[in-house]
Amino acid sequence: MNSNMLFDWHYAYCFLIVAETGSLSSAAKRIGISQPTLGRNISNLEEQLSMTLFHRSTQGLSLTQSGRQLLIHVKEMHESANKASLLAAGTSKDFHGRVCISATEWFATTYLPKFIKKMRGLYSNLCIEVVSTNELTDLRKQDADIAIRNGRPTEPDLIARKVGIEYYGFYASQDYLESIEFSDESVNWKSIDFIGFHKFEQLASFLSSESTMFNNVNISAMANNTLANCALIKQGIGVGIVSNSHAKNHPDLIKILDKHPLPKSEIWLVSHQALQTSVKFKAIYDHLAQFLIENMHNN
Structure with a gap:
């Protein structure tokens, strides 16, 4: 590798997403850029580093030995960048901006509209974004700030509060x-x-x-x-x-079939611990926890 070359983080991020998805088309959709632009970014990174990162064939892309080694370091860089971003968001005391809440379709359509209306009366300059999905959002990668989950999280850097039980x-x-x-x-x-x-x-x-x-x-x-x-x-x-x-x-x-009861599901409100130092995020988290406790029909 030529040490005099500049290392472009955006190109490295593109490399990371291509490596994770295994194709230019999937990675381009995830990043939000065109496939030709993504292809040029990968080529530019290879030129900067003076190494070939992917084997290209009709079956798709596969990492070279150099690519696999680089991926380890790029993942570490990405994780560090996420932690820095979380820390910056967590120390903010500004009640402007956005708070993103992830929930299943059921919670997103049944509880969150009423909750957001309530929050609008308290924080008129705050925008609450709802991500409606049945997939598990990655709070460490900031896919959302707060998540309503069916089940207690196991990740060590997340905090959680039990807010109800679904039967x-x-x-x-x-x-x-x-x-x-x-x-x-x-x-x-x-x-x-x-x-x-x-x-x-x-x-x-x-x-x-x-x-x-x-x-x-x-x-x-x-x-x-x-x-x-x-x-x-x-x-x-x-x-x-x-x-x-x-x-x-x-x-x-x-x-x-009442004689055949089904397992219950605990409902947990989850957030990254770094965000709890923010007055804004903690306020929304606490308000939502109380709202769900008061409004969920636990029967």
Whole structure:
């Protein structure tokens, strides 16, 4: 490597994302630049460092030995940059700007609009951004400032507060139950079609682990979020798993199979510990925690 060459961090960041995604097209979408521009950035970095970082073939890109070695150091640089950014955000006492909250579609549509309206009355210059996703956001990489999660986090540099418990049940439409002549007293398991809340294997494995009666269940449809799941149930496609608090907003969903209770889910409010030194972030975190505790229907 030529030590007189300037090391462009933006090029290094592009290299990191390409290495993580394995393709220029995926990396370009993630960074938000065109694929040709990304390709030039990688070429410029290789020229700066006087080394080849990727093997290029019809199958895609793969790291060279030099690329693998560089990736270790670039990851360390990226982590250090994230920590510095978190520290800077955490020491700010300005109530202007943005706070990003990540939550599932259910929490994003049911609780956060009411919460944001309340915050607007307190902090009119603050913008609250909602990231609605069922994926786990990486708070250490600042994908969000605060997250509502189903389950306690395990990362050591995150803080968390338990704000509630969600209980779940089996639900179906009246039309579907009549079509299969359903009876809670004498259940014909082979006649029931289930709606998967994730992948088929996950639902089938989960139901089988609960009881041998659920072995070889029929999966009629699948959805990756609560709103779509409820829509499928209402159309009479099958029996689905829904949180009891969500089902309360849908009186046409009928709860069944009460003799087979489902596991509960603890709801945790999570943030990076560095942000807790900020009056702004801590205020929103504390307000949201209290709001969820007061408004969640824990039954």
